[in-house]
Structures are given as structure tokens and as C-alpha cells.
Amino acid sequence: MARIDLVDLAHSYGGNDAAPESFALKPISMTWRQGGAYALLGPSGCGKTTLLNLISGIVTPSRGKILFDGTDITLRSTRERNIAQVFQFPVIYDTMTVGQNLAFPLKNRGVPKAEVDKRVAEIGRLLDLTADLKRKATRLTADAKQKISLGRGLVRSDVAAVLFDEPLTVIDPELKWQLRSKLKALHRELDLTMIYVTHDQTEALTFADTVVVMHDGRVVQSGTPAELFEKPAHTFVGYFIGSPGMNIIAAEVKGREARIDGHTIALSRGYDALPPGAKIEIGVRPEFVEVAAPTPGLLKAKIDRIDDLGRIRFARVRVGDVKFAARVPAGFAPSEGCVGLKFEPSNVHVYADSRLVEGAA
Amino acid sequence: MDKTVNQKAWFLVLPVFAVVAFSAILPLMTVVNYSMQDTFGNNQFFWNGVGWFKELLDPSTDLGSRFFASLWRNLVFSAVILAIEVPLGIVIALSMPTKGWTVAACLVILALPLLIPWNVVGTIWQIFGREDIGLLGYVLNHIGIHYNYVANDIDAWITIIVMDVWHWTSLVALLCYAGLKSIPDAYYQAAQIDGASRWSVFTAIQLPKMNRVLLIAVLLRFMDSFMIYTEPFVVTGGGPGNSTTFISIELVKIALGQFDLGKAAALSLVYNLIILIVCWVFYTVMTNAGIERPQKEGVA
Numbered sequence: 001m002a003r004i005d006l007v008d009l010a011h012s013y014g015g016n017d018a019a020p021e022s023f024a025l026k027p028i029s030m031t032w033r034q035g036g037a038y039a040l041l042g043p044s045g046c047g048k049t050t051l052l053n054l055i056s057g058i059v060t061p062s063r064g065k066i067l068f069d070g071t072d073i074t075l076r077s078t079r080e081r082n083i084a085q086v087f088q089f090p091v092i093y094d095t096m097t098v099g100q101n102l103a104f105p106l107k108n109r110g111v112p113k114a115e116v117d118k119r120v121a122e123i124g125r126l127l128d129l130t131a132d133l134k135r136k137a138t139r140l141t142a143d144a145k146q147k148i149s150l151g152r153g154l155v156r157s158d159v160a161a162v163l164f165d166e167p168l169t170v171i172d173p174e175l176k177w178q179l180r181s182k183l184k185a186l187h188r189e190l191d192l193t194m195i196y197v198t199h200d201q202t203e204a205l206t207f208a209d210t211v212v213v214m215h216d217g218r219v220v221q222s223g224t225p226a227e228l229f230e231k232p233a234h235t236f237v238g239y240f241i242g243s244p245g246m247n248i249i250a251a252e253v254k255g256r257e258a259r260i261d262g263h264t265i266a267l268s269r270g271y272d273a274l275p276p277g278a279k280i281e282i283g284v285r286p287e288f289v290e291v292a293a294p295t296p297g298l299l300k301a302k303i304d305r306i307d308d309l310g311r312i313r314f315a316r317v318r319v320g321d322v323k324f325a326a327r328v329p330a331g332f333a334p335s336e337g338c339v340g341l342k343f344e345p346s347n348v349h350v351y352a353d354s355r356l357v358e359g360a361a
Numbered sequence: 362m363d364k365t366v367n368q369k370a371w372f373l374v375l376p377v378f379a380v381v382a383f384s385a386i387l388p389l390m391t392v393v394n395y396s397m398q399d400t401f402g403n404n405q406f407f408w409n410g411v412g413w414f415k416e417l418l419d420p421s422t423d424l425g426s427r428f429f430a431s432l433w434r435n436l437v438f439s440a441v442i443l444a445i446e447v448p449l450g451i452v453i454a455l456s457m458p459t460k461g462w463t464v465a466a467c468l469v470i471l472a473l474p475l476l477i478p479w480n481v482v483g484t485i486w487q488i489f490g491r492e493d494i495g496l497l498g499y500v501l502n503h504i505g506i507h508y509n510y511v512a513n514d515i516d517a518w519i520t521i522i523v524m525d526v527w528h529w530t531s532l533v534a535l536l537c538y539a540g541l542k543s544i545p546d547a548y549y550q551a552a553q554i555d556g557a558s559r560w561s562v563f564t565a566i567q568l569p570k571m572n573r574v575l576l577i578a579v580l581l582r583f584m585d586s587f588m589i590y591t592e593p594f595v596v597t598g599g600g601p602g603n604s605t606t607f608i609s610i611e612l613v614k615i616a617l618g619q620f621d622l623g624k625a626a627a628l629s630l631v632y633n634l635i636i637l638i639v640c641w642v643f644y645t646v647m648t649n650a651g652i653e654r655p656q657k658e659g660v661a
Contacts, residue, residue, distance in 0.1 A: 053550075056554060057553075058550050058553065058554075077553075078553045078554055078556075079553065079556045083554065084554060085550070085551075085554045087547045087550065087551060088547075089545075089547055091547050091548050091550075091551035093565040093566065093569075094569060095564075095565065095569045096565065104555050104557070104561075104565070105554075105555040105556055108555055108556040108557050108558065108561060109556050149551070152551075152555060153554075
């Protein structure tokens, strides 16, 4: 149990002299609070596993420091860091029984037998493995194997943090839900810091209090699921989170107005101090754009198709060459191919070179 | 799913069958033929039934006593060879580098002894161990260790064993190295996270994952060491006395020295059978070892 601080941490598999752009993890500084449930979210190859392996000590960083509760542990071994990690593919010691597998991390640290038995029984109960504890850990399904791996990660109660590296990839969707809610429950019960790496936004948003979004070796935003949804700090977060993703459209922004295709959209804040020469875009989630009957004063668009998601319908529309997704209000039936788009000004954000610009009130 | 019945498929086996028949089955049948008959020369043969086998398996006869004495030597030799080469091979494989140019260097150096023909290996050690001109023999005697493989039984045995270890440990090491390389990194990372000691990593991950290649290594080393002929023949010629006369050497003496074809054929068949049985035992024990052993632990 510890607070984890990363100070200017960076890593390159090509060594410290590699070009800055080739770093798998570009310099970051951030703090993970004790007892938090974090998700590290990003597409494959964005550096999330590298970051995780740096924290667990499997990889030694090229630059920067890692502090556990203020103590520099950058050069300490995984064993000394006392950290638990669960990998994407199950690792089973197949000459041992399921129970011995769970007990392995404790035995290696010289925990007394009575304590080991108690913890193994408890974790076995939490993961529904009690019936299998005496069974040999071979010829199990991928699900069962991964449950054992998870169990080994959770069995120690005194760890600095438990790191999960896409642990549910090999699990059936049905069981995935169960295991995820179980992990969430375990987090509440055990008061452990958990960091969960995934490229699945649903997984990240349902598991974590704080979601850390990574892109191209950088942390682009870290916040609650609601913050990520309502106010993406980076256009990448905008379209990576949410389904369909945020509409990102090139626009001319002046003061409290944005112009697209000759049409003016009102903004709720003033943007007079935009950096000169930057690529200016506005971003608005499909949930905050509504299609309506084409009346003067609304941005005109052509409907390509309508996706019915059950509870909500999204129209895929086109303004000139620019594609949009927009909410179709209940009961609205577009009579012809042409509609108008209504924007909610408070949810239209302005981005300069992909980064959110805070307007003046 | 219904399988299509097509008896013509047997024709596909025919070429292999023909080759095996000419290279193995027919020669073996001639041996069986000899083992049942006696000859007094002139290509005249007389039916002898199982007479040679009875004589061979009766330690009170000359043939039987020679057979059992050499069988005993063979078993001791193979046991010693396995006891040394398998652990040593594992240790070498574990201490080999896993990346960089040193890997290639190690592999080449390890493979070198394997490429040397048996009789050359024998000759190398025969000269190496001589006390007058051999580097090893001369040095040992010079520093006060009396060593003479021509006169002393123990020295002869040590020489042959060291020679075999020098020649063949590489094979075990290379097989184990291949087995180790096939273990995914995730296992080592997980073990690191679980705080496993070097020894636990070995017993919980490396040894179980090497089980298959170790089986092959043990079988190969058993068969080769049990059939050893050339090296002891070149180095000691089976001596001093009969102390390093293995079954193969005995067999050649009987078949080609005394020209007792019947006795030699019976001995060959029994020799062959022993190798098959021991290999079967090793195979059964080692393939079941990984499955049964931990179950017992689980019950306890």
C-alpha cells in the first residue's frame, strides 16, 4: 500500500540516446494515490504496458524516478518493491495444485503457514476456486487459469499496488463482466491500489475511479469517466472514448463564435487568445448535437444513415465533405435527406493543435 | 464425422515398408535365424532351438558369465553417465547466455565435441591419458597422482567416463537450452513478481517445461551409452583384464573373434531387448512423472 509518484519518467527500448520521438514512454510526471482504482487506457502500442512494467520493476526506466511513499525505488528489484502484477496471458505453475499456486507468492516471502492457508482460502472463496484448490493446475480452461493468475496477484495483502495488464483478454465476455465486478468488489474490500491496463473503454470506465488515457507514449488525460466524457483534454480522448466518438471538425474560431462551412455556431466561452498558426478544431460529442427539421439558422446536413442503438439513435450526416454523428431525438423522423443540426454551446470545445483550449468566461 | 474408407491408402505405406524391410526386418530375421542354429563351418547349419538363449542366461556357463559380467558393467556405466551428464547438461544450459553474440559462440563450442567421430575421440583420449607422452597422464603423474589407465581398473573407468562426459554432455546441454528458450518471458516475469527464488524458478518453471527435452536427452544418452563400443575399444581395448569389456565388445569378440554366430546372435537379440525395455521404462516413468507427482503432494 503506497502512493506512487512518477517523476519525469521516460523509457526507450533503444537506450537513452534514442531519438526523443522514438521513446516508448515520453517523459511523464504523475501521482497514483494509495487505494485508488486506476485504468490505463489506450490503443495497442501506446506505451501502457511499458509504463506498467516500469512501475512493477520488470523494466528499468531510461530516465526519471519512481517513488513509493516518497522513497526512490527506481533501481530496486521487483521483489523489493513488493508489487503484484497479473499478465495478459495466464501463467500457471503446472506442477502445483491450484492452492499451491495461490500460496506461492506468500510462501516465497516466508509468510507463516497458518496465514498462508487463511489467505488462500479467502482468495479461493472470492474467485470461486474453493472447490478446485486441491486440484492440479493443469488442463484447466483459459478462464480458470487466468482466475488463478488473478488470485496470485491478489493473495498478498501488503503489496504496494496490484497491476493488471489486460488480464481479461482471454476470458469469455460473459465471465469478463463477472470477473470485472469481482475485481471492483475486491478493490473496495482489500483497499489496494490497483492499476488496470486495457484498450477497452467499457472495461476502463466500469473498473476505475480515475482513467488515464495514453496515446503515442504520452498521458493525454487523466480524470474520472465523466470528465473524460464531458471535457476531453485532447482530441484523441474525444474520439477514443465514447461510441460513436467525438465529432472533431476543423473550424475558424473567433471570440464566441465558430464558423464551419460558412455557418456560425455559438460558443459558450470566448476564445480570443488562440495560439497563432495552430490547427484549430472544434469538438462536440454526438450526444450534444441534435438533428432537427431544416430551418434557417441551423447548420444544414445530409443524412447518410441512421444507427439505431436501441435506447438512442445516431444519425451519420455530412456537411459538405465533413462527416458528423448526431443524436436523433425520440419521435423525430427525418422526412427527407436534409436536416438541420442543433449544437449545445456549453458542450462545444475548441482544440488548438489537438489540445483543449480553455476559453475565457 | 464419418471417415472415408479407402484401402488403397495402404499403397502409400508400401515404399516405406519396403525400405524398412530391406534395411531392418530382413537383417534382423537373419539374426533370429542364426540364434536358433549351430554351425561347424562349411556353411552347414544344425537346428539348436533355444539352446543358445539357455546358455546365455545361465551364469554358470562361460557365455552366461561373460554376458552377465558385461551387462553389469554396462548398467553401471550408463547409470554413471546419466547421473553426470544430465545434471551437468542442465547446469550448462542454465548458465548459457540468452542473447548477444555469445550465444552463437557458446553453441558452436558446445557442438564441437559432437562433430568428432567416435574413434577419433577414442584416439584423442588414448593419447591424452598416456603417462609417457599424453598431456593429462604426464601432468597427473608428475604432480604425484598415480594414473595409468592401462594397468589400473579405476583409472580406466575414470578415463572412459570423463571421455564420454566430454563427448556427449553438449548434447544434453543443447537440448535443455532449446527447452529453456521455449519458455515465454511472462513466466519469468510472473515468478519475479511472485518473489520466487532462483531455485523455485528452476523447480516450478524450468524443470517442468524441460520435461520433454529431458526425456529425449535421457533416452538418447541411455541408448548411446548402453551401446558404447568404439571409444573403450580404442582407449582400453576392454581392459585392463576385462574391467571395461562392455556387451558390445563381448559381442564383437564372440561374433568376429570366435565366429560363434549362434551365440552372438542370441546375445544381440537379448541386448536389443534390454535396450528396448529400459527405454520403455524411462519413457513411461518420465511422461507420467509430471502428471502424478504433484497429485500425491496435493493429497498429502
